[in-house]
Amino acid sequence: MGRAPCCAKVGLHRGAWSNEEDKLLTHYIQTHGDGQWRSLPSKAGLLRCGKSCRLRWMNYLRPGIKRGTFTVEEDDIIIRLHTVHGNRWSFIATELPGRTDNEIKNHWNSHLKRKANYGGVENQLDASHKKSKKKKKINQKLKKVKITEEKPVENLSQLASTQSASLSLSKNNSFDNGVMSGASSCGSTDQGGEADLAVTDLWLADWSPLFEMELGSDQQQVLAFEKCVLDLDLDLELMMSSDDESMKLEKLYTEYLNLLEDGGGEADCN
DNA sequence: AATTACTCCAACCGCACTGCT
DNA sequence: GAGCAGTGCGGTTGGAGTAAT
Numbered sequence: 001m002g003r004a005p006c007c008a009k010v011g012l013h014r015g016a017w018s019n020e021e022d023k024l025l026t027h028y029i030q031t032h033g034d035g036q037w038r039s040l041p042s043k044a045g046l047l048r049c050g051k052s053c054r055l056r057w058m059n060y061l062r063p064g065i066k067r068g069t070f071t072v073e074e075d076d077i078i079i080r081l082h083t084v085h086g087n088r089w090s091f092i093a094t095e096l097p098g099r100t101d102n103e104i105k106n107h108w109n110s111h112l113k114r115k116a117n118y119g120g121v122e123n124q125l126d127a128s129h130k131k132s133k134k135k136k137k138i139n140q141k142l143k144k145v146k147i148t149e150e151k152p153v154e155n156l157s158q159l160a161s162t163q164s165a166s167l168s169l170s171k172n173n174s175f176d177n178g179v180m181s182g183a184s185s186c187g188s189t190d191q192g193g194e195a196d197l198a199v200t201d202l203w204l205a206d207w208s209p210l211f212e213m214e215l216g217s218d219q220q221q222v223l224a225f226e227k228c229v230l231d232l233d234l235d236l237e238l239m240m241s242s243d244d245e246s247m248k249l250e251k252l253y254t255e256y257l258n259l260l261e262d263g264g265g266e267a268d269c270n
Numbered sequence: 271a272a273t274t275a276c277t278c279c280a281a282c283c284g285c286a287c288t289g290c291t
Numbered sequence: 292g293a294g295c296a297g298t299g300c301g302g303t304t305g306g307a308g309t310a311a312t
Contacts, residue, residue, distance in 0.1 A: 016307095035298090036297080051298085087302085088300090089301065101301080102301095105302085
């Protein structure tokens with residue numbers, strides 16, 4: 001016996017919400033409160049799925065939602081939090097009052113990802129996405145859907161294989177010399193531009209796979225370290241401002257190991 | 271002016287988690 | 292403990308608007 005669908009799809013409205021639907025939903029929730037989303041649409045006189053109602057309320061109709069352009073400060077917060085936490089949009093949203101996870105996610109995908117510029121990796125992903133959409137359109141016309149998408153980069157070793165600013169870890173808790181030599185070479189004067197890009201890429205990369213790789217599946221350790229990274233934000237910035245590329249990475253990783261040793265998996269940053 | 275390509279964002283979808291029975 | 296409903300989350304899609312050709 002499979003689970004019943006959240007709502008009967010037949011006869012329900014889909015797509016953009018009309019003003020009338022917004023009014024009905026807002027009025028009902030203001031009168032009766034939210035929750036009970038499955039039964040809410042029928043009670044409110046809406047021909048919508050409960051999930052759709054919840055999404056509409058949470059993301060657009062709820063009081064206190066901040067609309068409009070993201071400020072530079074907000075962009076900065078998003079980039080910093082994304083660096084540490086990855087695509088945990090709901091968490092990031094808690095740090096930006098009035099902004100929803102959906103809005104932040106869209107803003108990241110349409111503006112910040114490009115602004116942050118992960119280098120060739122993101123360009124490849126964008127290209128892949130566009131190529132996929134084009135293929136899909138074509139295939140829809142042909143009434144034959146067959147979409148092949150390139151997998152996104154999932155870890156740093158993949159990232160390393162696609163960029164000059166490569167990074168990997170060896171089993172004996174040190175950065176792989178061969179790879180590091182490549183990163184170091186980016187710091188040479190005749191490749192200054194590349195060096196800047198390399199630092200940016202490393203700093204903005206999603207480090208969570210690295211943490212998971214070293215800490216296994218112990219989520220408490222991962223969270224403890226993430227907290228420490230946030231607490232040590234200034235120190236990390238200081239480290240990353242170092243002139244020598246290899247030193248930056250060594251310092252960062254050494255700090256990480258120290259945290260683990262000091263805290264025995266429960267690193268205390270205070 | 272018409273067509274094509276691209277950007278952006280609202281909405282949808284599927285899965286995971288939690289709490290209740 | 293199993294099964295289910297309710298809810299939350301992140302990835303993905305559809306399509307309107309705009310820019311480029």
